[in-house]
Amino acid sequence: MTQTTAQPQTTAQRIATPRHYLMCPPTYFDVVYAINPWMDPSSPVDTAKALAQWEVLRATYEARGHRVDVIEPEPGLPDMVYAANGGIVVGGRALAARFTYPERAAEGPAYDRWFDTPAAQGYRRLGEAVETMEGEGDLLLIGKVLLAGTGFRTTPAGHAEVAERLELAEQGIELVPLELVDPRYYHLDTALSVLDDGAVSGETVVAYHPEAFSPAAQETLRRLFPDAILVGAEDAAVLGLNVVSDGLHVFLSERARDYADALKERGFVPVGIDLSEIFKGGGSVKCCTLELRPDAAAATATTEETPR
Numbered sequence: 538m539t540q541t542t543a544q545p546q547t548t549a550q551r552i553a554t555p556r557h558y559l560m561c562p563p564t565y566f567d568v569v570y571a572i573n574p575w576m577d578p579s580s581p582v583d584t585a586k587a588l589a590q591w592e593v594l595r596a597t598y599e600a601r602g603h604r605v606d607v608i609e610p611e612p613g614l615p616d617m618v619y620a621a622n623g624g625i626v627v628g629g630r631a632l633a634a635r636f637t638y639p640e641r642a643a644e645g646p647a648y649d650r651w652f653d654t655p656a657a658q659g660y661r662r663l664g665e666a667v668e669t670m671e672g673e674g675d676l677l678l679i680g681k682v683l684l685a686g687t688g689f690r691t692t693p694a695g696h697a698e699v700a701e702r703l704e705l706a707e708q709g710i711e712l713v714p715l716e717l718v719d720p721r722y723y724h725l726d727t728a729l730s731v732l733d734d735g736a737v738s739g740e741t742v743v744a745y746h747p748e749a750f751s752p753a754a755q756e757t758l759r760r761l762f763p764d765a766i767l768v769g770a771e772d773a774a775v776l777g778l779n780v781v782s783d784g785l786h787v788f789l790s791e792r793a794r795d796y797a798d799a800l801k802e803r804g805f806v807p808v809g810i811d812l813s814e815i816f817k818g819g820g821s822v823k824c825c826t827l828e829l830r831p832d833a834a835a836a837t838a839t840t841e842e843t844p845r
Contacts, residue, residue: 540769540795541767541769541771541772541795541796541798542767543766543767543799543802543803549738549739549804550738550804551733551737551785551804551805552738552785553601553602553783553785554736554783554784555603555783556603556828557606557828558598558606558826558827558828558829559605559620559826559827559828560591560594560595560607560825560826561607561608561610561617561618561619561620561623561825562592562618563584563588563610563618563815564588564610565610565611565612565613565614565617566582566584566587566588566615567582567584567615568580568582568615568818570640572637573720574720574723575721575776575819576817576818582814582817586814587618590810590811590812590815591812591815593811594788594810594822595607598781598788598826603783606656606657611643611647613643614641614643614644614647616644617644617647618815618818618820618824618825619674619820619824619825620648620824620827621672621673621823622634622636622641622671622672622673622724623644623645623672623827624648624649624666625670625672625673625703626660626827626828626829626830627683627703627710627830628704628830628832629660629661629832630660630663630702630703630704630832631652631663631829632665632702632703633645633646633648633649633664633665633666634648634665634666635665635666635667635669635670635695636669636671636690637671637689645665645666646665648672648827649662659831659832660831663703666695666698666699666702667698668692668695668697669690669692669694669695670692670695670696670698671690671691672827673726673823673828674690674724674726675690675724675725675726676691676725677725677726677731678710678731678830679731679743680735680741681708681709681710681711682710682712683699683700683705683711683712684713684729684731685699686717686724686725686726686728687714688716688718689717689723689724690723693714700712713757713761714754715750715758716750716754717754718749718750718751719748722746722749722773724824726778727749727776727819727824728745728746728749728773729743729746729749730743730778730779730782730823731743731782732744732766732800732805733784733805734784736784738804740764741762742762742764742803743762743765744765744767744768744778744796744799744800745758745765745766746767746768748770748773766796766799766803768795768796768799769795772795775793775816775821776816776821777789778793779820779822779823779824780821780823781822781826781828782805786805786806786807787805787806787807788808789807789809789810789821789822790812790816790821790822791809791810810822
């Protein structure tokens, strides 16, 4: 498939909701090893340019009303900029990643330590995963479904640990495994975008590149999301699916033009971002962004108790 396709135009009302994100500046970003097909250590990296592009992404989030906290980067961890891989936070519970490759092993503890800082107040620190689990790289929440990628990084045992330690069943969340088969799309967030959980619009929307998934996973996606946007090879190959959505605005690579047009047809507002330097490490917008989801019940209780 080479062409991105969308279903007919929607009548759903898209509304942006404020989000809380954690990001890590690419102070030490470089490509000094190759652990995915996008990385080429022989290609020079302009760290200053990467930092400038990252700052634009952060400012773009904040300009649209989202809160961005920043974790301090650590020397010797060039991939720490890819904050989405650092863990997963659902219902106020924060589980840090355990990485497949030793080059990134120290990132899990670094992200775990952040959840012991004052900025992380209100989140329950669960520590580092025991099984291989690469955070929101492979775990994407949409409503009461946690889509869980496997095949290259996060393992089925990692899925089971996430379900248990995040108490997904108690939160009414179902974990749905999806097998990835194309090494270029080694994380779920490079092959699938969560666009709208339907909480406000009433319409659940994802986009994905079918060829990145096994036949069984494609069947699961068709069953769960019959109206999904199908993204073609050209947009997928610029990591166009590696997006962040607030329910209205979709922050994505400015190079994914057909995908941007398809988003407009479905009532979204695409916001193009240039992360060409950070792309050299195999990541884009979503890779740079870990969403922090509070305990909804606790947040509601706090709001009700606050004097007006």
